[in-house]
Amino acid sequence: MLKLTKKTEYALIALSHLSHAEGNNTINVREISDHNNIPFPVLSKVLQQLAQKDFVEPVKGARGGYHIKGDLSKQNLLQFLERMEGPIGLVDCITVHGCTHSDTCVIRSPLQIINDTIISVFNEMSLADVIKHHHFAPDQIPEGISGG
Amino acid sequence: MLKLTKKTEYALIALSHLSHAEGNNTINVREISDHNNIPFPVLSKVLQQLAQKDFVEPVKGARGGYHIKGDLSKQNLLQFLERMEGPIGLVDCITVHGCTHSDTCVIRSPLQIINDTIISVFNEMSLADVIKHHHFAPDQIPEGISGG
DNA sequence: TGCAATAGGACTAAATAGGTCGTAATTTTA
DNA sequence: TAAAATTACGACCTATTTAGTCCTATTGCA
Secondary structure (H helix, E strand, C coil), rough: CCCCHHHHHHHHHHHHHHHHHHHHCCEEEHHHHHHHCCCHHHHHHHHHHHHHHHEEECCCCCCCEEECCCCCCEEEEEHHHHHHHHHCCCCCCHHHHCCCCCCCCCHHHHHHHHHHHHHHHHHHCCCHHHHCCCCHHHHCCCCCCCCC | CCCHHHHHHHHHHHHHHHHHHHHCCEEEEEEEEHHHHHHHHHHHHHHHHHCCCCCCEEEEECCEEEECCHHHHHHHHHHHHHHHHHHCCCCCCHCCCCCCCCCCCCHHHHHHHHHHHHHHHHHHCCCHHHHCCCCCCHHHHCCCCCCC
């Protein structure tokens, strides 16, 4: 249904929150969950996953928490989405291969093109672009944006 | 999770099948479901919905079925998807309005831009482009396609 | 030792997607 | 007119995914 999962949404919010910490200070899950109205245990798992995938670094024990790992402007949105949600495919046959409908399935090739286009959109955007509340200047707006 | 529903997939396959009928002849659901290995009752409902939304015209009774209504090259994919699946929004706050997280939610604006870009991709493609098994010539391939 | 924090498994609940069944209505054909 | 073929449509069931809860380690600081 062309929607990100809450997990991914929470992950972006958390990364954003962490990226605004003074000098990349450690911030704990409770603060992020309180500030953004996200259930603590859920956000907790999301951050564990972000840590497993090397987007953030955990600091255990009292006064622990998380901070951003690496340079978000060098990580692209596509890799992030694929690591959080798995491969992106509008229909199964794009990611799974093998059409269950017919040998001469007519929709696959065009959907593949649409899918590739979407992927390229994600590929051209860094994580930093997404989480840093970036406002595009008029001449920076990517082409073809309708505004709706 | 950035995937079309089966319903939409079936709808595209059905439109494709119908569009290949000689002289826009009527084709019944059974033929389409047999030919594409789609459960008959499911496809049946999909076509009823396509008829309600004016993409196809039903012909009742024996020897009845459906045929394409109007010119698919004049209908765009965006309208089709929105009519089949509802408004397209990567996260709820794009379609619903009103962020439940915080007043200063930092991810909405960039996600809005990504969303608009995706929408423009769908907007620039006609239904005919999708269902007619179109192969892009090398110089027609939309920019930025990675091929994965 | 006690508290504050992450780590992570097991479980439940809710939403969505996908599919089945039964029956009515309509139209052609014999 | 009866039978067969077909769409129309609602009620229901099931599987999967998504979202969230709970409990119990484990780690490290004070």
